[in-house]
Amino acid sequence: MSIEDLESIAQAMVAPGKGIIAIDESTNTIKKRFEAVGIENTEENRRAYRELLLTAPGLSEHISGAILFDETIRQKTRDGVPFTELMKKNGIIPGIKVDKGPVPLAGFPGDVVTEGLDGLRDRLAEYVKLGAQFAKWRAVINISDENPSSTAIEANVHALARYAALCQEAGLVPMVEPEVIMDGDHTIEVSYEVHEAVLRSLFNALYEQNVMLEGTILKVSMVIPGKNCDEQAEVEEVAEATVRVLKSTVPASLPGIVFLSGGQTDEQSTAHLNAMNHIGPHPWPLSFSYGRAMQQAALKLWSKDMKANYAEAQKTVAARAKENGLAALGQWNG
């Protein structure tokens, strides 16, 4: 696959008014989401739930792609159609989460590093055969008085860059995701400084590993105060700080930036994205790749009555896609 092919996939992922739905929760994470609403974490429930989301009528009007988990990319609809086939028919680009999750970084209490590079070349080749066109890797950056150490930042961005280079070799668009976690009592200024350090190191590392930015997507957190910070920020403040840090660290050759929701409410995540686009134009499209902020309302509804609420849950996720699609254009009006 040529760089032009990667470029056109990346551009399609951030097409105007469209974003990504993240349904790549690992088995442990989906367990937490299911348990919170009283759903048993069985393979069939996970399959049925992902089918509900992927077949929601009208979803593809505002959704360009979906990130799947290893189990999900192998699953089929009730009628036996592989999810990836169905997605391609509906114009939704299949993506795959390829990291193996964060583990404690030895010697640096409170810091973590994401694993998954060993054997990645072979796993990527298999995902390509299964129909994936992009792949995602999430690095987790914790904030506290002692964290993150510069060693943690370096270790995480190095892994992100190694994974990104392997993706491009395999013909997949890498979606590189450094997530600065919202837990803690840090201020928005601290969040800004950490984002700045992480993004600066990330783009250095991508350069060092010969990653072509034209065929890469950045998935990132917003500059926001910690959940327990006494001084929460206005929507405009978050939007302004996030855009400022991106402009000072992210090269304009990148085809697009998408945000994770990271524990924000549905409304906050949409309002922040909308406000950022409102103060545009920017060097890159700014869109969404939300997990919880796309799904939580639909999941809640479905959990109450899986049969009776099926269609309503599908309408709910499609409505969230529409709202976020409008926010990606700066046209959401609450």
Ligand SMILES: O=P(O)(O)OC[C@H]1O[C@](O)(COP(=O)(O)O)[C@@H](O)[C@@H]1O
């Ligand atoms: O810990 P896991 O299972 O990898 O899941 C992390 C989740 O975080 C995300 O990167 C972002 O999700 P949110 O929008 O809910 O923060 C998802 O793509 C992913 O499902």
